[in-house]
Amino acid sequence: MHGDEKRHVPAATVPRLTLYLRKLRELHAHGVARVSSKDLAAMIDLNPAQIRKDFSYFGEFGTRGVGYEVPRLIAEITRSLGLDRTWNAVIVGAGLLGTALARYRGFADQGFRLVGVFDSSPGVIGASYGSGRVRAIDEFEAFCAQERVDIALVTVPAAEAQTTVDRIAAAGVRAVLDFAPVRVSVPAGVIVRQVDLSSELMILAYSLADDGAGGDVS
Amino acid sequence: MHGDEKRHVPAATVPRLTLYLRKLRELHAHGVARVSSKDLAAMIDLNPAQIRKDFSYFGEFGTRGVGYEVPRLIAEITRSLGLDRTWNAVIVGAGLLGTALARYRGFADQGFRLVGVFDSSPGVIGASYGSGRVRAIDEFEAFCAQERVDIALVTVPAAEAQTTVDRIAAAGVRAVLDFAPVRVSVPAGVIVRQVDLSSELMILAYSLADDGAGGDVS
DNA sequence: AGCTGTGAAACATTTCACAGCT
DNA sequence: AGCTGTGAAATGTTTCACAGCT
Known part of the structure; x- marks a missing residue:
């Protein structure tokens, strides 16, 4: 809550992160700049709160009232999954x-x-x-x-x-x-x-x- | 409890049944006739109660004080999974x-x-x-x-x-x-x-x- | 007005612990 | 004495619901 304390990430969250990443890359390729948890949830057939909670284990990536910047979110999930390297x-x-x-x-x-x-x-x-x-x-x-x-x-x-x-x-x-x-x-x-x-x-x-x-x- | 009422089988149980079946076939091929939930659990690295509960969704296949007959158990799981046909x-x-x-x-x-x-x-x-x-x-x-x-x-x-x-x-x-x-x-x-x-x-x-x-x- | 971030509630799964049979 | 079958407890996960920011 106050720094980079390591939160406990549920085992069920990680496989979903890979789905988010895939869909976000697709959106990015189509030129979509912003997305809300509601929209993303509809695309992946999930509950929006699930998505927000999954992200929350790694940080606060969104903007209230607005949603998530697609490129930022891609970068954050990529880093969270350890894919910012070969x-x-x-x-x-x-x-x-x-x-x-x-x-x-x-x-x-x-x-x-x-x-x-x-x-x-x-x-x-x-x-x-x-x-x-x-x-x-x-x-x-x-x-x-x-x-x-x-x-x-x-x-x-x-x-x-x-x-x-x-x-x-x-x-x-x-x-x-x-x-x-x-x-x-x-x-x-x-x-x-x-x-x-x-x-x-x-x-x-x-x-x-x-x-x-x-x-x-x- | 009193007949063939259809119990609700947790989604997590079904993948485990396939593991049990595989291990039981292996035991059967090695001529093992009986196995307890404790032994089977040790082989698959699981909790014995988990195994007993998984079986219990489909019936009572064991004998108290003794364990499970391997061939019987293979037959029951095969049928439970719908593998008694092509x-x-x-x-x-x-x-x-x-x-x-x-x-x-x-x-x-x-x-x-x-x-x-x-x-x-x-x-x-x-x-x-x-x-x-x-x-x-x-x-x-x-x-x-x-x-x-x-x-x-x-x-x-x-x-x-x-x-x-x-x-x-x-x-x-x-x-x-x-x-x-x-x-x-x-x-x-x-x-x-x-x-x-x-x-x-x-x-x-x-x-x-x-x-x-x-x-x-x- | 709209959407995030998150405690708390609801739900699901696993494990414990023990009664009941052999 | 030993092992199953299963309620009840513990643990884990998902969903709700709303305060808080833009």
């Missing part, structure tokens, strides 16, 4: 999904830089993926010692996920996005998020089976 | 991600059957993706009239996501898994879930930037 990412596992992600431009748009792709299979090592070549996983530790790696995207088969993540954590990488359909455990200080296709399909199945409709599980 | 899925958008998903076996393992892949680009239509060929999106409505389609996985570019989903919903498909980084709106009765890579990366960036570690946002 994060280096690697992909471990150059299978179908791994190579699809490696070729996906739109990484860089958001301040994420793909600095390497690794695999253990000799048949894949050396293959080209757009801007580089797949490296052997055995080079991973040496690579990390040379180049800072902030985030690892893990796209190895389920059976290899845990040992892969162990290795990644041991090499000092502190954030993992796991696409394998297994929960992995990590030492304290390492964050894992999981993107789980079969889980998502099952949740949809539940909603379909449960009732004719609106069984929303989001 | 669900037909299509992929719309045969780009990098779409084709990677199309080739991904492990769909069928879970009772999901990929019955078609669609795209609008002449360069891609007719291309083979393992068990079939990419169809023209213009055939989509006719296809849906012929074959039941329960779930559509949308892997088109962001700019086309909304019109694609409109078309899918109009064709009578009631569940969508959207991989495009835009929130789409749908008529009532249609369920959308979003898998959002850049949002996930931003959430990881927040956790990394925020503090040295444990800034868990899951």
